[in-house]
Amino acid sequence: MSTFTFQDLISVARTLPKVLLHEHLDGGLREATLLELLAERGLPAPAADVPGLVRWFDERAHAGSLVEYLKGFALTVAAMASPQALERVAFEAAEDARLDGCVLAEFRIAPLLFEPLGVAGDAAVEALLTGLARSPLPSGLIVCAMRQESDAQIARAAELALRWYGRGVVGFDLAGPEAGWPATRHATLLQRLLEAGLPLTLHAGEADEGLRVLEAVRLGAARVGHGVRLADLMEGPQAAAVLQEVRERGLHLEVCPTSNVQTGAAASIAAHPIRALWRAGVSLSFHTDNRLMSRTSASREAALLVAEAGLGWDDLQQMSLQAAQASFLAPLVRQEAQALIRAWPLPDRHSLCS
Numbered sequence: 001m002s003t004f005t006f007q008d009l010i011s012v013a014r015t016l017p018k019v020l021l022h023e024h025l026d027g028g029l030r031e032a033t034l035l036e037l038l039a040e041r042g043l044p045a046p047a048a049d050v051p052g053l054v055r056w057f058d059e060r061a062h063a064g065s066l067v068e069y070l071k072g073f074a075l076t077v078a079a080m081a082s083p084q085a086l087e088r089v090a091f092e093a094a095e096d097a098r099l100d101g102c103v104l105a106e107f108r109i110a111p112l113l114f115e116p117l118g119v120a121g122d123a124a125v126e127a128l129l130t131g132l133a134r135s136p137l138p139s140g141l142i143v144c145a146m147r148q149e150s151d152a153q154i155a156r157a158a159e160l161a162l163r164w165y166g167r168g169v170v171g172f173d174l175a176g177p178e179a180g181w182p183a184t185r186h187a188t189l190l191q192r193l194l195e196a197g198l199p200l201t202l203h204a205g206e207a208d209e210g211l212r213v214l215e216a217v218r219l220g221a222a223r224v225g226h227g228v229r230l231a232d233l234m235e236g237p238q239a240a241a242v243l244q245e246v247r248e249r250g251l252h253l254e255v256c257p258t259s260n261v262q263t264g265a266a267a268s269i270a271a272h273p274i275r276a277l278w279r280a281g282v283s284l285s286f287h288t289d290n291r292l293m294s295r296t297s298a299s300r301e302a303a304l305l306v307a308e309a310g311l312g313w314d315d316l317q318q319m320s321l322q323a324a325q326a327s328f329l330a331p332l333v334r335q336e337a338q339a340l341i342r343a344w345p346l347p348d349r350h351s352l353c354s
Contacts, residue, residue, distance in 0.1 A: 006307055012347055013101070013302035016316060017340040019323035020097050020105040020287060020298055021201075022225055022254035024144075024175075025128065026076045026113070027290025028093050031057070034292070037079035037088075046075070061295050062262050065207070067177055069263045072293050081117035083127035090131030090141075098137040100297050104327055104337040107132065108142035108173055112149075112157050121160045129168035138333045140170030142201065147174045147181035151189075158189055162196055170328035171199040173225065178207040183216055194220045199328045201254065205229035206265050214242070217251045223326055227253040227284075228265050231273035234280050243280060252326035253282060256289035257304060258296045269308040278315065285323035286316070313347050 029037075031053045038045045047053040060072055080089055090107065097105045111124035119127075125141065132139045143164070145157035154174075161172045172193055174183050183190070183202050190200060199222050205213035206226035210233040216224050224230075230253070233242045255274050260266040266273060277284055286301045288294065305311045324337040 006303060009303035009307055010299050012313070013299035013306070013316075015344070016101060016299075016302060016313070017103040017320065017337065017344055018101050018298045018302065019285060019320050019327060019337060019341075020102045020107075021223065021285060021323055021327060022256055022287035022289060023093065023097070023105070023107055024290050025089055025093055025107050025109040026073055026080060027293045028096075028107075028288070029076055029079070029089055029292050030092055030096070031292070033088065033092060034076060034079055037085050038075075040085075041079060041081070043078055057292060058295060061293065064262075064264050067207075069259075069293065070177065076292070077113050078117065081114050081119055083119060083123055086114070086119070086124055086127040087131035087134075090128045091134045092131075094132050094135035094137045094139050096291070097139075097298065098135060100299050102137065102298055103340050104324060104329060104333060105137055105139045106142055106170060106328060107139060108144050108171075108175070110144040110146050110157065110175060111160060112153065113146070121156070122163070125160060125164050125169065129164070132168065138329060138337070140327075140329050141168055142171040142173050142328075143169055144173045144175040146176040147178070147183070147203075148176050151186070154186060155189055158193055161198060162193065165196070165198050171201055173200070174202045175225070176203075178203060178212065182212070183219055183221075187219055190219050199223075201225060201328075206260070207263065213251075213253075214245065217246060217249045222250060222328075223252045223254055225254045226256060226260060226265065227251075228255060228260055228273045228277075230282065231276050234276065234282075239280075243282070246282060251283065252322060253277065253284035254287050254323075255284050256287045256294075257301055257309070259289035259294045262294055269304050270310075272309055274305070275309050275311060278311070278319070283322050283326065285319040285326070317341060317344060317346065 143161035145154040201223035202216040202221040203225040204216040210229040213230040
C-alpha cells in the first residue's frame with residue numbers, strides 16, 4: 001500500500017514546469033497583502049488577521065454557483081484600486097507562480113473595474129504591466145471585459161487592449177456571468193480585434209451549455225476559458241463532428257478544476273469532465289482561475305488531477321506542452337518553456353500515484 005500523502009503529490013507537482021494561462025489577478029491576492037491594502041484604503045476587512053481571513057475565504061470557497069462565486073471580487077477590487085496596489089498585486093502573482101514551478105504565465109483582469117474607484121484604464125494597465133515586468137517569469141496580460149456591461153463599455157475595454165497590444169498585453173477576454181450574456185452579441189467587435197491581430201480567449205461553457213464553446217471558437221477564440229460543458233457534446237451522434245471542428249479550429253481549453261467544482265460546473269474532481277475531454281483528444285490544460293477565492297495553486301491543481309481524476313504525470317506533462325503551444329506569448333518564449341517541460345523527469349509510476 002502506498003504511504004505517499006497528498007502533500008507528497010504537491011511536492012512532485014511543484015517540480016513539473018507548468019504553464020499558467022488562466023488566472024485572474026483580482027482573484028489571486030495573498031491574504032496578507034489583501035489585509036494591508038484594505039487597511040491602507042481605510043476599508044473594512046472581513047477578518048482582523050490573516051488566519052481569520054483564510055477562514056473567511058475557506059467558508060466562501062464552495063459558493064455553488066458562478067454568480068455567488070463572483071461576489072467576493074468586490075472586496076479585492078476595492079483593495080487594489082491604486083496604481084501602487086495594482087503593481088504590487090501583479091508582481092506578487094508572477095512571483096507566486098514562478099515559485100510554484102510555472103515557467104510561463106498569462107494573467108488577466110478587467111482594468112475598467114477600477115475607473116469608478118479613481119484609476120483610469122490606461123493607468124491600471126501600465127501599473128499591472130510594471131508589476132509583471134519586475135518578476136523574471138515570462139508573462140503577459142490579458143484584458144478582460146465584463147460581459148454584463150454595456151456594449152459601449154465592452155468596446156472601451158477592447159480599445160484599451162488594442163492600445164497596449166505589443167507592449168505587454170497579449171490578448172482579450174470576455175469574463176463575468178455567462179448565462180444570458182452571449183459572446184455572439186459582440187461578434188462585430190471581436191472580428192475587428194482579430195483583424196488587428198489581437199488573440200482572443202473567451203469564457204464559455206462554464207455556467208452555460210456546451211454550444212457556447214462552439215460559438216466562442218466560431219467567433220475566433222483560439223482558447224476558451226473553462227469550456228467544460230463541451231463534454232456534453234462529446235456523446236451521441238454529434239460527438240465526432242464536434243471533435244473534428246474543435247481540432248480543425250485549433251481550440252485549446254483553459255480548464256480550472258477546483259473552481260469548476262466550487263461554482264457547480266463539475267460535481268467533483270473525480271467526476272470532472274477534464275478526463276473525458278482529454279481522453280477524447282481535446283487540447284486542454286489545467287489552471288487556477290482564482291488562487292485566493294478557490295484556495296488553490298497550480299501545483300495543487302496538478303496533484304488533485306493525479307490523486308482524484310485518474311490522470312498521470314505524463315498526461316499533465318503533455319497538457320503543459322499544449323498550454324505552452326497555445327500561449328499568446330512570443331514563439332521563442334513558448335519554445336523555451338516547452339524545452340523545460342520536455343526535460344522534466346517523469347516520476348516513477350510505481351512509487352507515486354499515476
